[in-house]
Amino acid sequence: MNNTWFKEAVGYQIYPRSFQDSNQDGIGDLRGIMQRIPELKALGIDFIWLNPVYASPNVDNGYDISDFRAIHPDFGTMEDMDELINLAHEYEIKLIMDLVVNHTSDQHPWFQEAQKSKDNPYREFYHFVDATKDTPPNDWQSFFGGSTWTYQEQTKQAYFHIFAPEQPDLNWKNETMRKEIYAMIRWWLDKGIDGFRLDAISHIQKEKWSFKITDNPWAPFMNVDGIDVYMKEMKTIFDDYSCMTVGEASGVSSQKAKEWTDDTGYLDMIFELEHMVRKGKKGEERVDPFGFKQVMMRWQEDLQPIGWNALYLENHDLPRSISIFGDGSIHSAKALAMGYFFLRGTPFIYQGQELGIENYPFTDIQQVNGQDTIAFYHRLLKTESKKEALKQALNFSRDHSRTPMQWDETKYSGFSTVAPWLAVNPDYLERNQKKEASDPTSLWQFYREMIALRKRESAFLGGEINFLLPEDKALFVYLRKANDQRFVVCVNLTDQKITATLLAEICEAGRCLLTNQTKYDQLHQEMEFAPFDGYVIQLND
Numbered sequence: 001m002n003n004t005w006f007k008e009a010v011g012y013q014i015y016p017r018s019f020q021d022s023n024q025d026g027i028g029d030l031r032g033i034m035q036r037i038p039e040l041k042a043l044g045i046d047f048i049w050l051n052p053v054y055a056s057p058n059v060d061n062g063y064d065i066s067d068f069r070a071i072h073p074d075f076g077t078m079e080d081m082d083e084l085i086n087l088a089h090e091y092e093i094k095l096i097m098d099l100v101v102n103h104t105s106d107q108h109p110w111f112q113e114a115q116k117s118k119d120n121p122y123r124e125f126y127h128f129v130d131a132t133k134d135t136p137p138n139d140w141q142s143f144f145g146g147s148t149w150t151y152q153e154q155t156k157q158a159y160f161h162i163f164a165p166e167q168p169d170l171n172w173k174n175e176t177m178r179k180e181i182y183a184m185i186r187w188w189l190d191k192g193i194d195g196f197r198l199d200a201i202s203h204i205q206k207e208k209w210s211f212k213i214t215d216n217p218w219a220p221f222m223n224v225d226g227i228d229v230y231m232k233e234m235k236t237i238f239d240d241y242s243c244m245t246v247g248e249a250s251g252v253s254s255q256k257a258k259e260w261t262d263d264t265g266y267l268d269m270i271f272e273l274e275h276m277v278r279k280g281k282k283g284e285e286r287v288d289p290f291g292f293k294q295v296m297m298r299w300q301e302d303l304q305p306i307g308w309n310a311l312y313l314e315n316h317d318l319p320r321s322i323s324i325f326g327d328g329s330i331h332s333a334k335a336l337a338m339g340y341f342f343l344r345g346t347p348f349i350y351q352g353q354e355l356g357i358e359n360y361p362f363t364d365i366q367q368v369n370g371q372d373t374i375a376f377y378h379r380l381l382k383t384e385s386k387k388e389a390l391k392q393a394l395n396f397s398r399d400h401s402r403t404p405m406q407w408d409e410t411k412y413s414g415f416s417t418v419a420p421w422l423a424v425n426p427d428y429l430e431r432n433q434k435k436e437a438s439d440p441t442s443l444w445q446f447y448r449e450m451i452a453l454r455k456r457e458s459a460f461l462g463g464e465i466n467f468l469l470p471e472d473k474a475l476f477v478y479l480r481k482a483n484d485q486r487f488v489v490c491v492n493l494t495d496q497k498i499t500a501t502l503l504a505e506i507c508e509a510g511r512c513l514l515t516n517q518t519k520y521d522q523l524h525q526e527m528e529f530a531p532f533d534g535y536v537i538q539l540n541d
C-alpha cells in the first residue's frame with residue numbers, strides 16, 4: 001500500500017500521565033488531551049503518538065499491559081478514547097498508539113492462566129523452561145538489571161523477561177498467540193487509529209537458550225535472525241489498513257535498517273537508539289556532539305534514497321535534551337532543534353521539548369518515580385556514596401522527561417489544580433506554553449516556524465541530503481536540495497566559540513530563513529560561531 005503521508009508530517013509525543021489532568025486527581029488523562037488539542041493544532045503538528053493508556057498495574061508506567069482492549073481508569077474510559085480519536089481527526093490530527101507486544105503484564109489473564117500448570121494451554125504463550133531456584137536456564141541479563149529469569153517453585157520452571165519480572169515476554173513462535181495479537185491490532189485499527197509505535201519490537205525474537213553472552217549482554221534478543229517472519233506477517237495487517245508504523249528498534253544497525261524501512265520494509269520507519277551517545281565523567285556524561293553528528297550522518301546516508309528515518313532528541317525514556325546536550329539556554333535548544341528538524345525523515349517532538357523544559361533538580365531519591373532509576377541507585381550504593389549514587393542515577397533518569405506539562409504560570413503549571421503525581425519542574429514560571437505562545441522570540445514559536453518551513457519547502461521532505469565538513473568536531477552542516485532549490489543548515493553543536501572555514505558552495509548569496517543569531521543572509525568562508533549558533537539559509541537559484 002502506498003500511503004506516505006507520514007513523510008510530510010511532524011509528530012508529537014504525548015505522555016498521557018503528565019500532559020493534562022481534567023478531573024483534578026493529579027494524573028493526566030484522555031479528556032485532558034482533548035482540552036489541549038487546539039494548542040497542538042496551533043503548533044502545527046500532524047499526528048500524536050500516545051504512550052500506553054491501556055489497563056495496567058503500572059509496574060513500568062503502562063508498559064505492562066493487563067488488558068489490551070481496555071483503558072486504564074486513571075486515563076478515562078473507552079468512550080473517552082473514541083472521542084479523542086474523533087476530535088483529533090476533526091482537527092486533522094492523526095493519532096497513533098503504542099503497541100506493546102514483546103511482553104504483557106504478569107496480571108494479564110494469559111499469564112495468570114499460563115502459570116497455573118505446565119499443561120495449561122496458555123503456557124506456550126510465554127517462555128517457561130526447567131530450572132532450579134539457584135540455576136536459571138542461562139545467564140542472560142535483563143534491561144532493568146538482574147537475571148532474565150524468574151523461578152516458580154510450583155512447577156519448577158522459570159519464565160523469561162527482558163524487562164521487569166512483572167513483564168513476562170511473549171513467545172512469538174506460538175502461532176495461536178500471534179493470532180490473538182493480530183486480532184487485537186485489527187481491533188484497534190478498526191476503531192480508526194492511524195497507526196502504531198511498536199515498543200521494543202526488535203526484541204521479539206530470541207536466540208537459542210544455549211547462546212553465550214560475550215561483550216553485549218543484550219545480544220541474545222537484539223534483532224535476532226528469524227524476526228523477519230513475524231515482522232512480515234504483521235506487515236500484512238498494517239498494509240490492509242495502510243496505517244503508519246514506527247518501530248522502537250534498538251540493536252537494528254543502520255545497514256540492517258533498510259530491511260525495516262525500505263519501500264518493502266516491515267515498517268515505515270524506526271527509532272534508532274545510537275545517537276544520544278554520552279561521554280564524560282560518570283554522573284556528568286553529556287551527549288557527545290561529534291558522536292551525535294557521526295551517528296546521524298551514517299543513518300541518513302545508509303537510508304538514502306529509499307529508507308526513512310524517525311528523527312528525535314527526546315522521549316519518555318531520556319533526560320531533557322536541553323540539559324544533556326545543550327547548556328540549558330533557549331539559544332542552545334534552538335540550535336539543537338534546527339540541527340535535527342531538517343534532516344531526511346519524520347521529526348518527532350516530545351511534550352515540553354518545544355518549551356525548553358530542563359532536567360528536574362531532584363535532590364533526593366524519594367522524589368524519583370522510575371523503577372529503573374531507583375534500582376540503579378541501589379546498585380550504585382554498593383560502591384558509591386549516597387550523593388554520588390544519586391548523581392549517577394539521575395544522569396540517566398527517565399523521570400526528567402516525565403514531569404507534568406507546563407501550560408501556564410498558575411500553581412501546578414495549569415496541568416492540574418492539585419499536587420500532580422510527579423512534581424512540576426520549577427522552570428515552569430519562565431518556560432510555559434501560554435507565555436511562549438505570546439512571545440515571538442520563544443522556543444515554542446521557533447518550533448512553530450520550523451514546522452511551517454518544513455511543510456512549505458519540498459526540499460526538506462523528499463529532497464536529497466548531503467553533508468559538508470564531515471570531520472569537523474563542532475559544526476553540523478548539511479544541504480537539502482530539490483527542484484533547483486537549495487537549503488543549508490549550519491549549526492555549532494558545542495558550547496564553545498569556534499571559527500570555521502566553510503566551503504564556497506554554501507557561502508553563496510541567499511536568504512536566512514531561521515537563526516538564533518543575527519540574521520546573516522549569507523555565510524562567510526571564514527566564519528565565527530558563538531556556542532550553539534545555528535542558521536538555515538536558502539541559497540539563491
Ligand code: TEU
Nearest residue numbers: 060063100143163199200250273316317
Ligand atoms: O523501551 C525499551 C527499551 O528501553 C529497550 O528496548 C532498549 O532497547 C534498551 O534500553 C536498549 O538500551 C520501551 C519503552 O520506551 C519503555 O518506557 C519501557 O519501559 C520498555 O519499552 C518496556 O516496555
Ligand code: CA
Nearest residue numbers: 021023027029
Ligand atoms: Ca486525571
